[in-house]
Amino acid sequence: MKVGKVSENVLKRTILKGIKNTREEVIIGAALGEDCAVLELKEDEVYVTTTDPITGTITDIGRLAVHVAVNDLAAEGAEPIGLLCTALLPENFKESRLKIIMEQYKETCASLGIQPLGGHTELTTAVNRPVLNVTGIGKAKKNRLTPTNNAKPGMDIIVTKWVGLEGTSILAKEKEEELLTRYPRAIVEEAKKFDIFLSVLPEARIAVANGAVAMHDITEGGVFGALWELAQSAGVGIEVDLKKIPIRQETVEVCEFFDLNPYCLISSGSMLIVAGNGYDCVKALEEKGIPAVVIGKTTDNNDKVVLNEGEKRFLEAPKSDELYKVL
Numbered sequence: 001m002k003v004g005k006v007s008e009n010v011l012k013r014t015i016l017k018g019i020k021n022t023r024e025e026v027i028i029g030a031a032l033g034e035d036c037a038v039l040e041l042k043e044d045e046v047y048v049t050t051t052d053p054i055t056g057t058i059t060d061i062g063r064l065a066v067h068v069a070v071n072d073l074a075a076e077g078a079e080p081i082g083l084l085c086t087a088l089l090p091e092n093f094k095e096s097r098l099k100i101i102m103e104q105y106k107e108t109c110a111s112l113g114i115q116p117l118g119g120h121t122e123l124t125t126a127v128n129r130p131v132l133n134v135t136g137i138g139k140a141k142k143n144r145l146t147p148t149n150n151a152k153p154g155m156d157i158i159v160t161k162w163v164g165l166e167g168t169s170i171l172a173k174e175k176e177e178e179l180l181t182r183y184p185r186a187i188v189e190e191a192k193k194f195d196i197f198l199s200v201l202p203e204a205r206i207a208v209a210n211g212a213v214a215m216h217d218i219t220e221g222g223v224f225g226a227l228w229e230l231a232q233s234a235g236v237g238i239e240v241d242l243k244k245i246p247i248r249q250e251t252v253e254v255c256e257f258f259d260l261n262p263y264c265l266i267s268s269g270s271m272l273i274v275a276g277n278g279y280d281c282v283k284a285l286e287e288k289g290i291p292a293v294v295i296g297k298t299t300d301n302n303d304k305v306v307l308n309e310g311e312k313r314f315l316e317a318p319k320s321d322e323l324y325k326v327l
Contacts, residue, residue: 001098003091006121008032014099015121018106023115025081025139030118037117037137039081045139048078053133056266056323059173060195061132062104064166067198067268069136070112071217074204075271077146078138083109085119088131093123101130112201146207150214151234153300156278160203160271160285160292163223164251167265167323169194171254174327183253191250198269203290207273210284214274218267224306225264225318226272231304234274238315240296242308246270260322274298 001010011032019030028038041047050072054065066083073080085105089098098121109116117137172179172191179188200217207215214234218226223245231238247262255262275281278294285292296307304315 001089001093001095001123003123003125006123010095010098011121014095015102019116021115023081026115026117029082030116034118037082037084039137041139044142046142048073048076048138048140049135051133051135053131055131056321056327057170057174058129059170060104061130062101063108063195064198064268065132065134066105066108066112068219069134070114071200071268073136073138074201075146075215075217076138076140077144077204077208077215078140080112080114080136080138080201082115082117082137084117084135084137086133087119087121088127089121089123090128090130091123091125093130101132112199144208146212146215148214148216148230148233149235151230151236151274151298152213153236153298155213155274155276155298156294157238157240157296157298158273158275158278158282158292159223159246159295160200160273160290161197161269162246162248162251162291163218163267163270164247164255164262164265165194165197165269166267167321168248168251168254170323171258171326179254179257182257187250187253191254194248194250194269200269200271202288203271203273203285203292206285206288206290207271207275207281210281211275211277212273212281213276216272218270218272220266220321221318222262222264222267222322223270223272224315226267228304228315228318230272230274231298234298237299237301237303237305238296239299239303239305239307242306244293244295246291246293255322258326260325264318265322
């Protein structure tokens, strides 16, 4: 394909093919010649929007782009409706590769019950590998939002599933041959499959119905970065027990191989939840098969403390994600 906006034929057969209006909120969706999507909500509902690029990897970029945007909406207590996607592709990018990306994108949207609303696809000399930027649009009841600044002192902090899921999966796929020089194939294959856990939509819905007041999906900067951002946004302190933070052994092994801190590794698929009674929320999550654990509490000062067998350390502002040390 040549530099510039993709042709009408490519648009029809590779991007728009298979996209239909599946949400009642959508009046105008993705279509040839339409530059906008039109949605209609009820009187007591509000729009919730987010935008995120995928730049750290090209492996499964179509799936990751969907999950990152949808997880942001879920963490705000919103129900995702649809996505707008801008795809910037390098010069001479093959249509066959674009088709794979778009199949991932559309299949992941369908699996989550959300609708591709449109976007833009262009080949440009400004990039040397694919960049997908996705804007997510959701809806929420005005009194059911869960922004991070809702957290108050004395509340429980919960982590769902395991930290480091996304980073582990990406590294296992991108650096498979290197990892196989030390670890059995079974460990590497299991780590690659962590991408099945990337959606936090199920736990967000359960948490909102069971006392969650604030939520934050754990992305770049890992759980330590997410804890810092939560505390800064809410103006509270935190005190958490490192040993209670859930982590899979495969993540530990992959991070040891590359000398990475797993607690600062991109962790889509894991959610921070703040609730007045976190143990009730954990019980509700576990009844639906979602692992969750209370790792600590919010406090009435500005200290961001991690305890580790009697030792105390203070969190620092998040820096570049550990993933970028390898990719």
